[in-house]
Amino acid sequence: MHALEAKVLIFGIGVACASCAFAGDTSGTMRVGDMQFGNALDPRGWTPMLYPADPDGMSYLHAGMLRTPTGLPYRFPPAAADVKPLGKATDWTYSGVVELGFIHVGGGRNAEFFRQYADWKSGFALGLLALDFQNAKTGQYVELRGSRLSGDDQFYRLRAGQYGRYRVEAFYRDMPHTVSTNAYPLWNGVGTSDLTLPSPLIAGASTPGQVAAAHAGSSRRTIGLTRTREGIGIEGTVWRNWIGSASVTNEKRSGTRLWGGSMFFNYPFPDNGGVLETVRPIDFRTTDVNLSVRNVGRIWRFMATYTGSFFRNNQDHLNFESPFRLYNVVGTPQVADIKYGQFSLEPDNDYHNVRLDLSRELKGNGQFTVAAAYGTMRQNDALLPPTTCTGTGGIFIAPPVNYTFNCADWNTTNALSQKNANARIDTGLIDTRLTFRPTPTFGWHANLRWYREDNKTRYLAYNPITGQYGYISENGSQGSIVPGESGIFDPRNPLLHSANVTVRNVPYGYTDTLFELGGDWEVAPKQSLSATYTFDHNQPKYRERKRVDDQRIKLAWVARSVGGATIRASYEYASRTGDHYNYDPYKQFFSESLAGFVDPVTGIAAHTVDDMRKYDLSDRTENKARLILTYPWGDSTTLSATFYGSRDRYDTQIGRQNTSTTGATLQWDWQPTPATTMNVYLGAEGTRLGISNVADNESLIGSNIGQTNPSLGGPLYPYANQWWEFDRERNSNAGLSFSHDFGRVRADVSYNYSGSFGHVGYNYASLAALAYHGPNAAAAAGDSFPDNSYRSNSVDLGLSFRFTNQLGMRLFGRYETGSFTDFHYAGFDNTLDYDHRVYTDKGPQRHYSASLVGAMLNVKL
Amino acid sequence: MRVFPLSLAACVLMAATLAAVVAWPGQAGAQQAAPASSAPLTQQDIARMLPATDMGAGHGHGMATYTAATHPGDTSTATSFDAASIPTNPLMPKADPIGSKTCIACHTQENIQASHSLHVASFRAGSERSGPQAACETCHGPGSEHAKNPTAPGSIIAFTHDSKTPPAEQAKVCLGCHAGGARQHWTGSIHELRDLSCTDCHNPMARVSPEGVLAKPSINEVCAGCHQDIRAKFNRRSHMPLPEGQLACTDCHNPHGTITKPLLKTDTVNETCYTCHAEKRGPFLFEHAPVRQNCLNCHDPHGSNQQTLLVAPIPMLCQQCHTMTRHPNDLQTAAGMGTGASPDERVMGRACLSCHTNIHGSNNPSGSKFHK
Structure with missing residues (x-):
C-alpha cells in the first residue's frame, strides 16, 4: 500500500471511529460508485436470495399485488429466509445461502461482446455467498456477500452495524473489461512503457514488406484491463443530531489499451511517414476519500462534504520504435534519423472538493436551500523533454536553407521553460433555490446557480538553450519530412521567423450562471401542469464566443388517473444565441503573437473557415418531447x-x-x-x-x-x-x-x-x-x-430444483450469438499493414456465438 | 404490551410453516387458495374480528408509554427509532393511534412480509421496550378511523396506486425520518416535481431487494420502470457494465434530488466521470476545449453504437468542429477504408485518434496537437 493511501486510510478510520454513535440514514446515494455488487452471472448480485416467491403473496385481504403510486406492480415477495438462532443464550439469529457450482463456457473463445465485462471461464464458480446475522433485540447486524467467477471477476462485501446507529462497510471487488480479443500487436513489450520491434525489424530502417512479414507472425492477444477496488466506510452519529460519514476507496487499474503512434502522415506521402496503432500500459492507482457531516433538524438541515481523489499513474510515458524510414519531400539527402515515438501518459493528479449545503424551512410551506462548493484539481508532474530524438532532426536543403535542429538541444528537460507542469484548475459553485407551496394546489420555485471553472495553468513553449519557441512536432518526424514544419519558431532565423506554431497552452475555462423560475398547478385531482423557464448564461474563456445564452421553456403534464393510467408528458423548447462568433480566438497562443514574428509574403493561412460554428457554441433551437405511460x-x-x-x-x-x-x-x-x-x-x-x-x-x-x-x-x-x-x-x-x-x-x-x-x-x-x-x-x-451493424441474440434457460428446504440445484444455460460490421476495420481480417500504417486491432468478430452451461448447488445455511 | 415478540414468533412460525409448505407444492397450492376462496369479509365481520386496541384508541388515553414501572429491570438503551412519531393523516385529522396489534389482526400476511424487510426490522429492533408506536402507524398514520371503516378511502395514509394520499404527503411521511443527507435536495427535484412518491421506487413492506427496500429486486430494474429507453441504450455495442451487474444508475445519479438537472451526484458532468476516470481529470498542459467543458460533447454514457461510447462515428465526430486548413476538412469516403481505392489513416481503425491519441489532453511539451 502506498504511503498516501495508508495515511488517508488511517485518517478515514480515525474519523470513522470517532463518530460511532447512531445515525438515522446512510449517505450511499451521495457518493459516486460502488452502489452495485453483481456480475454477469447474476447482475442483481443476490438473485438466489429472492426465491422462491411466497405463495401467500403479500396479503390475505386482496389477491395479487398492489401497485406503486405510478401504477407499476410491486413484485411478489420471496418466502421468508430460514432464520436460525446462533446459540442458546443469544438473541442473534442468522440466515444464509451459498450457491456453488460449475460453469462450462463453449463457443467462440474470443467472442468480444460476450466477454466485454465478464471473465467467463470454465470451472468452479461461487454464484453467491450470503450470510446475514441479526439481533432483533438490539438491531445489530452483520452481512457478508460475495461472488466469484474468476480472480478478475469477483466481489466480497462485509457490512455491520446497528439499525439507526451506525454502519461500517468493507469491500473488495475485481471488475474485468475486455477491450479487444482480436489484437495482433507488432511490438514486443506489450504491457510495458517501452515497445520494441521484433527481430529482424530495425527501427527506422524497415520496409513495409518487412513489417508486414514480421507482423504476420504476431500472436493474437487480448487487450483489456481489470479494476481492483477495495474500500472501507463508516457512518454514524458524532453528537446528537450530527451524523458523520467517512469512506476510503482504493482502485488499482491494470492491463492494456489500444493506443496510437504518430510519425506523420502516410496518406499524402506514399512510402513515407508512419501511423501506428500501438498498445499502452494501464497501471493506475486512485485513492478516494469521502467525508461528510450533517445535521438534520426540523427547520435547518446542514451538510458539509469533503471529497478527495488522488490519482497515480505508475507509467508516465510510452516509448515505441517506429519501423519505417522517413524521407523528406524535397528529395534532398535525409540527415535526420527519426525512428522513435513517445507519448506522455496521464499525469498524477490530486483533487479536493469541499461543499456546504444548507436548507431552511420557511413559513408558507417554503424551503430555502443554498449549496456552495470549492474544488481544485492539480498536477505538477515532471515534464518530459520535447523529443527523444538523437543526432540531427529536420531537413537540410542547401546553404543557407537549413531546416535542421540539433536533437541534443531538445531532448533534455533543460530545453523547457519549466520543468514541471504546475497545472491547476479551480472550481467554484453557489447554488440557491427557493421553493414555496402556498396552497396545496400551487407551488413555485426559483433557482440561481453560479459555477466557475478557472484554469490557472500557464505554459510557454520556450527553449532556453536555443532561445527558440515552440516544440518538436511528432518527435521530429514532421519536420524531417516537410521543410520548416518541425514546430520551431525563431525570430532570429529567417527560415523560422514566420513559422506559426503553438507557443502557449490554452487555459480553457468558463463561468456559467443559470436562473430558473417555475410553477406547478394541480388543475384537477391527480392532475398537474407545470411550466419552467430557464436562462443559462455561459461565458467561456478563450473560445469562439464570450457569451452563450440558452433560454428554455419546459411544460409538463402529470396525470395519475387517466382511466387508471399514469401519464407523464413534457415538452421543451430551447433557443441558444450568443455574442459575435470569432472563428479564430487562438492567435495569442501562437507564435504570430510573439515579437519578431514576420508575416509571410503570402500571409498566414486562415485558421479555419469563418462560417464554421462549433456545436457547443452555435445558435441552436431545440424541441424535445417525452411521454411516459403506465x-x-x-x-x-x-x-x-x-x-x-x-x-x-x-x-x-x-x-x-x-x-x-x-x-x-x-x-x-x-x-x-x-x-x-x-x-x-x-x-x-x-x-x-x-x-x-x-x-x-x-x-x-x-x-x-x-x-x-x-x-x-x-x-x-x-x-x-x-x-x-x-x-x-x-x-x-x-x-x-x-x-x-x-x-x-x-x-x-x-x-x-x-x-x-x-x-x-x-x-x-x-x-x-x-x-x-x-x-x-x-x-x-x-x-x-458500408453500413455498420451490431446484432446480438441471447437465450437464457434455467431450472431450479428444490430438493429440501435447505438444498437445491440450479441448472442454467445461455446461448448468445451476434454479428458485427464496422467500416473502420474493413479489410483488417486480411491484413493489418497498409504501406506505412500498422494496425493492431482487427476489430470485434464479424460473427460470434458463445454458450454457457452451469450447475449450481444451492444450500441454505 | 409485548406485541412484537409475539408477532415475531408468529412470523417465524409462519415462515417455517410456509417454507415447509413450499417444499410440497400440492399443499402450497391449497394453502394459497384458501384465503382467495373465502367469501369477502363484511365490515361487521372485520369489526367482530378486531382485537381490543392495545393503545386505548378512541378513549382519550393517548399512546401507551414505556416506563420503568412497566418494564422493571430493563436498563438497555432505546434505539433511535423509539421516538418515531406518528404523522397526522390530513384526510383523517381526528383519527387516533390504535397500535399494531390491531393492524396485524387483519394484515397478518403484510405483517409477515414486512417483518422481513430492513425497514420494519429496524423498527422492531428494541421496540419491545418502547411500546408499539414505532410500527405500522409511524408511516400510515393513526388507524382508528381505518379500523372502524377499513374500506373508506383516505382513512389511513396509503402509498399505493389507489391511494387518496397525495404523493407529496406520502413523501412527507418518509422524510419525517429520512430528511437531509442524500435527500437534502429532494424538494424541487425533477422526481418531486413529477409527482413521484418514495414508494414508486421503494417498498418498505417486503424484502423484495435484500437491501435498499427497493420496489424491485435491483436498482437498475427500478429505474428502468420509467426510463426504459435509457435502459435499452445499455444493450448497445459500447456501454458501461450496467447489464453485467457491475454498475447501477445510482452510481452516477442520486434519484432523491441534487443540484444538477440530470440528478448527478457531483456538481458537474465531468466531475462525475472523473470519479472513475480519474486519469482524465488532469489538468493537462494542453487541454482539448470540448473535453474539458463536458464529456457529453463526445460521449453518451448510457450506450453507443460507436467505439468507446462516442456519439458519432469518427472522423465525422471530429469534423463537426475541425474545419481547419489542411488535413482535417477533407471529405472522407469509402475510398479511404482499408479496402478502398486509397486507404487513409483518417478513416481506418481509430481514425483521427491514431495520431491525436492523447485527445483528452496531453502533458507533453510537444503535445499541443495531442500527438504526444
Whole structure:
C-alpha cells in the first residue's frame, strides 16, 4: 500500500471511529460508485436470495399485488429466509445461502461482446455467498456477500452495524473489461512503457514488406484491463443530531489499451511517414476519500462534504520504435534519423472538493436551500523533454536553407521553460433555490446557480538553450519530412521567423450562471401542469464566443388517473444565441503573437473557415418531447410505454447542422400469481446527425495570398469544396422473459435481441471536396460508407430444483450469438499493414456465438 | 404490551410453516387458495374480528408509554427509532393511534412480509421496550378511523396506486425520518416535481431487494420502470457494465434530488466521470476545449453504437468542429477504408485518434496537437 493511501486510510478510520454513535440514514446515494455488487452471472448480485416467491403473496385481504403510486406492480415477495438462532443464550439469529457450482463456457473463445465485462471461464464458480446475522433485540447486524467467477471477476462485501446507529462497510471487488480479443500487436513489450520491434525489424530502417512479414507472425492477444477496488466506510452519529460519514476507496487499474503512434502522415506521402496503432500500459492507482457531516433538524438541515481523489499513474510515458524510414519531400539527402515515438501518459493528479449545503424551512410551506462548493484539481508532474530524438532532426536543403535542429538541444528537460507542469484548475459553485407551496394546489420555485471553472495553468513553449519557441512536432518526424514544419519558431532565423506554431497552452475555462423560475398547478385531482423557464448564461474563456445564452421553456403534464393510467408528458423548447462568433480566438497562443514574428509574403493561412460554428457554441433551437405511460390493465397486467423525440437545428452553414431522435418503447408485464411472471418488451429508436464541412484549397497553402481568406466561397474555401455528411442510426430491442414455479421446480426462460444499424452517407459539391482525388474518385467514394451493424441474440434457460428446504440445484444455460460490421476495420481480417500504417486491432468478430452451461448447488445455511 | 415478540414468533412460525409448505407444492397450492376462496369479509365481520386496541384508541388515553414501572429491570438503551412519531393523516385529522396489534389482526400476511424487510426490522429492533408506536402507524398514520371503516378511502395514509394520499404527503411521511443527507435536495427535484412518491421506487413492506427496500429486486430494474429507453441504450455495442451487474444508475445519479438537472451526484458532468476516470481529470498542459467543458460533447454514457461510447462515428465526430486548413476538412469516403481505392489513416481503425491519441489532453511539451 502506498504511503498516501495508508495515511488517508488511517485518517478515514480515525474519523470513522470517532463518530460511532447512531445515525438515522446512510449517505450511499451521495457518493459516486460502488452502489452495485453483481456480475454477469447474476447482475442483481443476490438473485438466489429472492426465491422462491411466497405463495401467500403479500396479503390475505386482496389477491395479487398492489401497485406503486405510478401504477407499476410491486413484485411478489420471496418466502421468508430460514432464520436460525446462533446459540442458546443469544438473541442473534442468522440466515444464509451459498450457491456453488460449475460453469462450462463453449463457443467462440474470443467472442468480444460476450466477454466485454465478464471473465467467463470454465470451472468452479461461487454464484453467491450470503450470510446475514441479526439481533432483533438490539438491531445489530452483520452481512457478508460475495461472488466469484474468476480472480478478475469477483466481489466480497462485509457490512455491520446497528439499525439507526451506525454502519461500517468493507469491500473488495475485481471488475474485468475486455477491450479487444482480436489484437495482433507488432511490438514486443506489450504491457510495458517501452515497445520494441521484433527481430529482424530495425527501427527506422524497415520496409513495409518487412513489417508486414514480421507482423504476420504476431500472436493474437487480448487487450483489456481489470479494476481492483477495495474500500472501507463508516457512518454514524458524532453528537446528537450530527451524523458523520467517512469512506476510503482504493482502485488499482491494470492491463492494456489500444493506443496510437504518430510519425506523420502516410496518406499524402506514399512510402513515407508512419501511423501506428500501438498498445499502452494501464497501471493506475486512485485513492478516494469521502467525508461528510450533517445535521438534520426540523427547520435547518446542514451538510458539509469533503471529497478527495488522488490519482497515480505508475507509467508516465510510452516509448515505441517506429519501423519505417522517413524521407523528406524535397528529395534532398535525409540527415535526420527519426525512428522513435513517445507519448506522455496521464499525469498524477490530486483533487479536493469541499461543499456546504444548507436548507431552511420557511413559513408558507417554503424551503430555502443554498449549496456552495470549492474544488481544485492539480498536477505538477515532471515534464518530459520535447523529443527523444538523437543526432540531427529536420531537413537540410542547401546553404543557407537549413531546416535542421540539433536533437541534443531538445531532448533534455533543460530545453523547457519549466520543468514541471504546475497545472491547476479551480472550481467554484453557489447554488440557491427557493421553493414555496402556498396552497396545496400551487407551488413555485426559483433557482440561481453560479459555477466557475478557472484554469490557472500557464505554459510557454520556450527553449532556453536555443532561445527558440515552440516544440518538436511528432518527435521530429514532421519536420524531417516537410521543410520548416518541425514546430520551431525563431525570430532570429529567417527560415523560422514566420513559422506559426503553438507557443502557449490554452487555459480553457468558463463561468456559467443559470436562473430558473417555475410553477406547478394541480388543475384537477391527480392532475398537474407545470411550466419552467430557464436562462443559462455561459461565458467561456478563450473560445469562439464570450457569451452563450440558452433560454428554455419546459411544460409538463402529470396525470395519475387517466382511466387508471399514469401519464407523464413534457415538452421543451430551447433557443441558444450568443455574442459575435470569432472563428479564430487562438492567435495569442501562437507564435504570430510573439515579437519578431514576420508575416509571410503570402500571409498566414486562415485558421479555419469563418462560417464554421462549433456545436457547443452555435445558435441552436431545440424541441424535445417525452411521454411516459403506465397503464394497469386488470389486477395482474401492466402496460407501459415511452414515446420520445428531439429535434435540434443549428444555425450554421459549416459544422453540425441538425440532430434528431425519435423513439418508443413498449412493455407488458404479467404476474398473475406469486409463481408466475412474464415480461415482453419492444423498443425502437432512430437518430440522425447532419454536418457540413468544406475542404480547403490546399494548393494555396504557403504559396498564395488567397490562403488568408477565411470566407466560405473564397479562394481557400470555395463553395465547390463544400460537403455534407449524415449519420443515420436505427436501434431496436426486443425481449421476453418468463418464469414459473411448479413447486419443486422453477423454470426461467428469457430471450433478448439488440440490433443497431448505422449508415453514414455523404454528398459533395465537387470532387475537390474529397480526400481522394485520384482516378475514378467519384466511383471510389460512392455516396456512403458500408453500413455498420451490431446484432446480438441471447437465450437464457434455467431450472431450479428444490430438493429440501435447505438444498437445491440450479441448472442454467445461455446461448448468445451476434454479428458485427464496422467500416473502420474493413479489410483488417486480411491484413493489418497498409504501406506505412500498422494496425493492431482487427476489430470485434464479424460473427460470434458463445454458450454457457452451469450447475449450481444451492444450500441454505 | 409485548406485541412484537409475539408477532415475531408468529412470523417465524409462519415462515417455517410456509417454507415447509413450499417444499410440497400440492399443499402450497391449497394453502394459497384458501384465503382467495373465502367469501369477502363484511365490515361487521372485520369489526367482530378486531382485537381490543392495545393503545386505548378512541378513549382519550393517548399512546401507551414505556416506563420503568412497566418494564422493571430493563436498563438497555432505546434505539433511535423509539421516538418515531406518528404523522397526522390530513384526510383523517381526528383519527387516533390504535397500535399494531390491531393492524396485524387483519394484515397478518403484510405483517409477515414486512417483518422481513430492513425497514420494519429496524423498527422492531428494541421496540419491545418502547411500546408499539414505532410500527405500522409511524408511516400510515393513526388507524382508528381505518379500523372502524377499513374500506373508506383516505382513512389511513396509503402509498399505493389507489391511494387518496397525495404523493407529496406520502413523501412527507418518509422524510419525517429520512430528511437531509442524500435527500437534502429532494424538494424541487425533477422526481418531486413529477409527482413521484418514495414508494414508486421503494417498498418498505417486503424484502423484495435484500437491501435498499427497493420496489424491485435491483436498482437498475427500478429505474428502468420509467426510463426504459435509457435502459435499452445499455444493450448497445459500447456501454458501461450496467447489464453485467457491475454498475447501477445510482452510481452516477442520486434519484432523491441534487443540484444538477440530470440528478448527478457531483456538481458537474465531468466531475462525475472523473470519479472513475480519474486519469482524465488532469489538468493537462494542453487541454482539448470540448473535453474539458463536458464529456457529453463526445460521449453518451448510457450506450453507443460507436467505439468507446462516442456519439458519432469518427472522423465525422471530429469534423463537426475541425474545419481547419489542411488535413482535417477533407471529405472522407469509402475510398479511404482499408479496402478502398486509397486507404487513409483518417478513416481506418481509430481514425483521427491514431495520431491525436492523447485527445483528452496531453502533458507533453510537444503535445499541443495531442500527438504526444
